[in-house]
Amino acid sequence: MYVSHLECPKCRATYASEQITQLCRCGAPLLVRYDLARVKTVMNKEDLLTRPADLWRYRELLPVRQERNRICLGEGMTPLLALKRLGPEVGLPRLFMKDEGIIPTGTFKARGAAVGVSRAKELGIETLAMPTNGNAGAAWAVYCAAAGIKAVIVMPEDAPPIPRGECAIAGAALYLVDGLISDAGKIVARAVAEYGWFDASTLKEPYRIEGKKTMGLEIAEQFGWQLPEVILYPTGGGVGIIGIYKALRELEALGWISGKFPRLVAVQATGCAPIVEAWQQKKSESQFWANAATLAFGITVPKALGDFLVLDAIYKTDGCAVAVEDEDILRAEAMLASREGTFVCPEGAATLSAAIQLAESGWIKPEEKVVLLNTGSGLKYPETVVSRPPLLGPEDHLPPLGV
Ligand SMILES: Cc1ncc(COP(=O)(O)O)c(C=O)c1O
Ligand SMILES: [Zn+2]
Numbered sequence: 001m002y003v004s005h006l007e008c009p010k011c012r013a014t015y016a017s018e019q020i021t022q023l024c025r026c027g028a029p030l031l032v033r034y035d036l037a038r039v040k041t042v043m044n045k046e047d048l049l050t051r052p053a054d055l056w057r058y059r060e061l062l063p064v065r066q067e068r069n070r071i072c073l074g075e076g077m078t079p080l081l082a083l084k085r086l087g088p089e090v091g092l093p094r095l096f097m098k099d100e101g102i103i104p105t106g107t108f109k110a111r112g113a114a115v116g117v118s119r120a121k122e123l124g125i126e127t128l129a130m131p132t133n134g135n136a137g138a139a140w141a142v143y144c145a146a147a148g149i150k151a152v153i154v155m156p157e158d159a160p161p162i163p164r165g166e167c168a169i170a171g172a173a174l175y176l177v178d179g180l181i182s183d184a185g186k187i188v189a190r191a192v193a194e195y196g197w198f199d200a201s202t203l204k205e206p207y208r209i210e211g212k213k214t215m216g217l218e219i220a221e222q223f224g225w226q227l228p229e230v231i232l233y234p235t236g237g238g239v240g241i242i243g244i245y246k247a248l249r250e251l252e253a254l255g256w257i258s259g260k261f262p263r264l265v266a267v268q269a270t271g272c273a274p275i276v277e278a279w280q281q282k283k284s285e286s287q288f289w290a291n292a293a294t295l296a297f298g299i300t301v302p303k304a305l306g307d308f309l310v311l312d313a314i315y316k317t318d319g320c321a322v323a324v325e326d327e328d329i330l331r332a333e334a335m336l337a338s339r340e341g342t343f344v345c346p347e348g349a350a351t352l353s354a355a356i357q358l359a360e361s362g363w364i365k366p367e368e369k370v371v372l373l374n375t376g377s378g379l380k381y382p383e384t385v386v387s388r389p390p391l392l393g394p395e396d397h398l399p400p401l402g403v
Helices: 036-042 045-050 055-061 109-122 135-147 162-169 181-195 208-222 239-254 274-280 307-316 326-340 346-361
Strands: 003-007 031-034 080-082 095-099 127-131 150-156 173-177 230-234 263-269 320-324 370-374
Touching: 031 208, 036 055, 036 239, 055 109, 055 208, 080 208, 095 208, 109 135, 109 208, 127 135, 127 181, 135 150, 135 162, 150 162, 150 181, 162 173, 173 181, 208 239, 230 239, 230 346, 239 263, 239 307, 263 274, 263 307, 263 346, 274 307, 274 320, 320 326, 320 346, 326 346, 346 370
Parallel strands: 095 370, 127 150, 150 173, 230 263, 230 370, 263 320
Antiparallel strands: 003 031, 080 095
16 A cells, blocks of 8 residues: 555644544644655556456555455446537537446445445444435445444435435434534534544545545546546535545656646535635635525535635636536436436536536637536436326327427
């Protein structure tokens, strides 16, 4: 393993990585640092060609020491689809979508869970607790089951129902809260203080981000190390966007990529857009968003612990932050399904609405290569589609199709 230490991006304090660590003393999240000079001497990008198509192919850039601690359910190396019908239609002929909908548990949360749970197992953690908007809880519950770790999951009562079933069948202790993810977080914090459980809340442990980082590694590898101009990401806690930026920095240090980074775009819903507001005001941190509500439930995060890292990634890459309306999200979801055959989650669909907005305003140019990150499958959100097909009797004839 090539981890050198943990580092605080705010006060620069450093910590040893072989002990159980949560936040920095100053309250900021910790980031995993690697001895990249040594990685450079032991690994070439060509080595990847013969490795299995899961995220452990990047093991030198991941924090798990022993192979026996790796929990792998086949996560990673998701398709990068060229949107050949939809792209030209919305004025972006070089539009791509990285589709996380086919990963275990149906969302990209499997990446953070695979690495976070594997590392928790390696550090000897027996019980962990986490607040969630649903999908992360489901992913951590199943990976904890595979690792033999007890998971305690707290999610809003209004969260979509399918992840509840995933938590339950995997044997997690599941609780619903009459409130938002921020309220679930407070309940978890009290339990952690009382029982000494490990707190696996977003960014309160350093390893989930390492799993999500692999989306950035894959995008670079799948494009043959020639980066796209723009990546749009549906941003709640922001771990994905922070992870993608971290991946790009590490690849640059290894000398595997060069030149200008993709402009990173944080996409939020108008009903919960703290990062967009902070970016518009050129702030380095966001304000708590009151009365947060959007049907893209995964991005209903009123105040993210890593907001300053999300904003830093946007500023450093000349990116931006965009809010989209719920009705445009539903329209985008239908466009992706009917033109490209992909049934995406509302969070992923939000990135298409944002790309359309940015193409119309001229912020994205037609010749630019653009990647939408679809973070999950629409199959986890059956309530976003209304279908009322006509009911036939066994002797009925079908009418001709309308023209
Ligand atoms: C489907 C989906 N997309 C996006 C997000 C936001 O993730 P992040 O914390 O990386 O911003 C979530 C979080 O719950 C989610 O479930
Ligand atoms: Zn610190």
